[in-house]
Amino acid sequence: MAPHELVRVENVTKDFRPGFGLRTKRVLDGISLSVQDGEIFGFVGPNGAGKTTTLKILLGLIRPTSGSAAILGHDVRETAFRKEIGFLPENPYFHEFLTGREFLRFYARLASVRRASREGRIDELLGWVGLSHAGGVRLRNYSKGMLQRLGIAQALVHDPKVVFLDEPMSGLDPIGRKDIRDLILRLREEGKTVFMNTHILHDVEMVCDRVAIIVEGRIRWTGRIEEFLADGAEPQSEVVLARLSPEVADLIEGRFGAVLRGHGDQVEVRVPHKQVEGVLGAALGANAEVISVTPIRASLETIFLSTVHQGSKDPGGKEQ
Amino acid sequence: MGFLTRIFAVAGNTVREAVRNRVLYTLVAFALILICSSILLSNLSYVEQGRILQDLAFASARLFGVMIAIAVGINLIYKEVERRTIYTVLAKPISRPEFLVGKYLGLVATIWMQVVVMAVAFAAVSLIDERPFDWSHVAAFGLLAMELALVVAVATFFSAFTTPMLAAMFTTGIWLAGNLTRDLMELARQTDVAYIVGAARALHQVLPDIAVFNLSLKASHGLAIDPGPEVLAPLAYGAAYVVAILLLASLIFQRRDFR
Numbered sequence: 079m080a081p082h083e084l085v086r087v088e089n090v091t092k093d094f095r096p097g098f099g100l101r102t103k104r105v106l107d108g109i110s111l112s113v114q115d116g117e118i119f120g121f122v123g124p125n126g127a128g129k130t131t132t133l134k135i136l137l138g139l140i141r142p143t144s145g146s147a148a149i150l151g152h153d154v155r156e157t158a159f160r161k162e163i164g165f166l167p168e169n170p171y172f173h174e175f176l177t178g179r180e181f182l183r184f185y186a187r188l189a190s191v192r193r194a195s196r197e198g199r200i201d202e203l204l205g206w207v208g209l210s211h212a213g214g215v216r217l218r219n220y221s222k223g224m225l226q227r228l229g230i231a232q233a234l235v236h237d238p239k240v241v242f243l244d245e246p247m248s249g250l251d252p253i254g255r256k257d258i259r260d261l262i263l264r265l266r267e268e269g270k271t272v273f274m275n276t277h278i279l280h281d282v283e284m285v286c287d288r289v290a291i292i293v294e295g296r297i298r299w300t301g302r303i304e305e306f307l308a309d310g311a312e313p314q315s316e317v318v319l320a321r322l323s324p325e326v327a328d329l330i331e332g333r334f335g336a337v338l339r340g341h342g343d344q345v346e347v348r349v350p351h352k353q354v355e356g357v358l359g360a361a362l363g364a365n366a367e368v369i370s371v372t373p374i375r376a377s378l379e380t381i382f383l384s385t386v387h388q389g390s391k392d393p394g395g396k397e398q
Numbered sequence: 399m400g401f402l403t404r405i406f407a408v409a410g411n412t413v414r415e416a417v418r419n420r421v422l423y424t425l426v427a428f429a430l431i432l433i434c435s436s437i438l439l440s441n442l443s444y445v446e447q448g449r450i451l452q453d454l455a456f457a458s459a460r461l462f463g464v465m466i467a468i469a470v471g472i473n474l475i476y477k478e479v480e481r482r483t484i485y486t487v488l489a490k491p492i493s494r495p496e497f498l499v500g501k502y503l504g505l506v507a508t509i510w511m512q513v514v515v516m517a518v519a520f521a522a523v524s525l526i527d528e529r530p531f532d533w534s535h536v537a538a539f540g541l542l543a544m545e546l547a548l549v550v551a552v553a554t555f556f557s558a559f560t561t562p563m564l565a566a567m568f569t570t571g572i573w574l575a576g577n578l579t580r581d582l583m584e585l586a587r588q589t590d591v592a593y594i595v596g597a598a599r600a601l602h603q604v605l606p607d608i609a610v611f612n613l614s615l616k617a618s619h620g621l622a623i624d625p626g627p628e629v630l631a632p633l634a635y636g637a638a639y640v641v642a643i644l645l646l647a648s649l650i651f652q653r654r655d656f657r
Contacts (some may be wrong), residue, residue: 094657131657137489139656157493165489171481173411175418187407188490190400232486242489 080085084240084271085113085136090145092131092295101259107295108145109213113288118262118272120286122279124386128295129275130168131242136273137165149240161189164233168245168275170225175219178209178228181217182235189236203231223254226272230261234270241265243274247281259285269343277283279382318369319361320344326364330357344369405500412474412504422466426512430460433519437527448529451619453568455523459516460542460614464536464573466507467546471553472565479656488656495648502554502644506547514542530620537629538613544636545611549573552606555647557656563593569592576608606639 088110094100103251106128108177113119123129134140135147138154152159172181181202191199204210207227212220220228228244233241247255255278262285265272282289283303290300299306322345330336334357336349349357354371361368416422433455437444440451460544475498478484487497524531552572556565579602602606610632623629 134485134656139485139488141653141655155465158491160489160491161487165486167482167485171483172486173415174481175415176411180414184411184487185490188404188487190403190491227484236490259469342606358574 082115083112084115085111085119085147085149085273087111087132087136087147088145090132090142090147091136092135092349093143095138104141104303105295106135106209107296109292109297110145111164111290111297113271113273113302115273116266116269117287118266118274118285120282120289121273121275121292122382123292124275124277127292129277129292130244132292133242133273133275136242155161161236164236164238164241165247166226166229166233166241166243170229172217172225172229172232175216177214177216178204178220181228182231185232187237191236199237200233203234206234207231208257209354223257226250226254226258226286227261230258234265238270240271245275245277247278255281277386291382296386301396304375309329309371310325314348314374315347315351315354316370316372316374317354317357317361318344318365318371319347320369322361323364324353326360326366329379330360333360348374401493401496405503408487408492408497408500409504409507412501413508416470416505416508422470422508424513424612425462425466425469426515426588429458429512429516429518432458432462433516434507434627435521438521440527448527449618451529451588452520452524452535453614454636454638455520456538456614456618459513459520459539460545462610463509463513463516463542463546466512466548467505467549468566468569468573470505470508470598471550472557472562473506474550474554475557475561475651476562476565484656490531494654495651498554498558498651499644500650502551505550505554509546509550510543513539513546534613534617534620534623537623537625538617541611541613541629541632541636544633545608546610548606548608548636548643550646551643554642555650558651573608576606579605579607580609607635 088112089108090106091103091104091108092106095102096115109132111121117393120131126362133379136149136154136155138160139350140364147154150159150162176184179200182203183196185397190249200213201210202252204213209224209228209231212224216227216293217228230243230246233243243262246258248382250258259281263274266285274286288301288302289306291298318345327338327345330347330349331338334349334353336353336357339346339348347363348356351373357370358368436451436454436458439454441446443450477485477488478501484497488494517536520535520539521531524535550571553565553569556568560568579598583595583598583602586595589595613623614626616628
């Protein structure tokens with residue numbers, strides 16, 4: 079394991095037996111990835127791609143059929159190193175008969191947090207996730223957003239180095255999502271490493287440093303988020319013009335490879351970013367009016383969808 | 399001693415869940431009603447009213463004790479997996495055997511508290527009806543407590559890898575068969591067929607010999623009880639059986655995938 083590499087998955091394959099028969103289904107097919115110290119790593123893929131299975135292998139809840147996984151240099155089948163990791167499952171359901179404080183106390187004891195510092199840590203975390211007022215309330219009376227925030231407190235109760243979050247924003251309203259997003263960004267400020275499973279691409283763009291895309295049990299792409307965006311289609315810009323004569327429109331379309339769309343007396347011209355200057359020159363030279371020039375950023379969603387589509391068509395795809 | 403902290407944390411949580419679960423109170427209330435109603439039922443008899451009272455009261459305590467042990471034991475692990483609460487627990491530095499033993503101890507502690515409540519009700523009913531209540535009755539309840547600990551262990555074993563319905567069927571079957579293996583051995587001996595005798599002996603050795611835990615008849619009849627072979631030996635046997643079955647459950651639980 080490299081010195082700054084905290085999580086390493088090497089050539090992991092997992093086969094499940096869907097029923098009682100001998101037939102097996104391959105859920106993970108030789109995946110490899112690594113997560114570096116201090117980064118927020120997004121593990122992105124459609125439902126059923128194998129994200130949660132990978133996470134469960136890392137947490138020792140499932141054994142891989144072949145390959146190996148290690149966290150902080152320890153084989154994930156060991157137990158003691160888990161004092162360095164925290165975990166929030168998808169749609170968490172906790173022991174609802176407990177109050178928030180009892181719940182955190184239980185997990186603190188499991189993680190061998192010293193009795194002397196336990197209550198102080200619980201107070202600190204309840205404040206940190208904005209639940210100081212709800213410490214004495216039973217979990218059955220918590221809202222989904224409150225449970226999610228308490229789940230994050232639970233994952234952090236023993237001050238771990240690496241935090242694993244499975245779909246932390248799913249099913250939350252916009253305010254709940256923002257709360258969780260802010261908490262994740264605060265984790266980065268505190269120097270934690272975060273491994274996050276998600277399919278909400280907007281959140282990936284907002285918080286992740288690096289992503290890996292998994293489709294049908296195989297990793298299709300790994301890298302920094304800006305590389306991912308740059309790796310997609312060529313950046314485009316949208317130029318809106320008025321008073322454009324049909325001849326000049328044909329010229330722009332033919333010479334600059336632009337796509338034109340008319341809106342009343344205005345024309346929207348979509349061109350590769352580097353052609354904007356030429357288009358403006360041609361338009362102004364023909365006395366057209368320039369209304370606006372807007373760079374169009376390739377959205378993660380567009381590129382993600384094309385990667386997933388490409389991946390399911392071509393197993394060799396852009397795999398790494 | 400970190401492992402003890404973790405085991406007791408899980409056990410304490412299990413007790414807390416049981417204490418806050420109203421279904422259990424209902425079952426215990428039913429047991430208490432039956433124990434108390436044995437005063438009325440025994441009065442219907444003209445002979446041996448004292449023995450009938452204690453037989454009925456003890457049978458009620460045993461029946462409800464076993465029902466509670468099976469009902470709660472079969473869900474012990476299954477519910478944690480089904481509700482996915484086990485994911486966050488096992489993501490902490492606790493081994494699967496520690497978790498299993500903690501859950502088991504928590505449930506046994508809960509059931510023993512109920513045995514104490516039922517024993518107190520039994521003593522009260524006996525005293526009200528001016529029947530004897532001495533150490534032999536205490537020993538009978540002590541052995542009932544061990545019998546229930548064994549039933550919980552069997553239920554935990556099945557709960558570690560199968561559904562509650564199957565676990566309930568298997569545990570009930572083993573408890574019933576465990577009550578009958580001695581009689582089966584006796585019947586087999588009378589056939590004089592070697593393989594039938596061998597099969598009956600094998601069953602007797604593999605299945606828990608539940609009959610050794612039943613001292614109630616002797617206690618209600620006021621017969622002398624020899625503490626060594628009739629109390630201490632069954633307690634040691636029960637404890638050894640529980641350890642063996644929990645080890646087996648841990649081995650299976652250790653290999654399980656939580657999909």
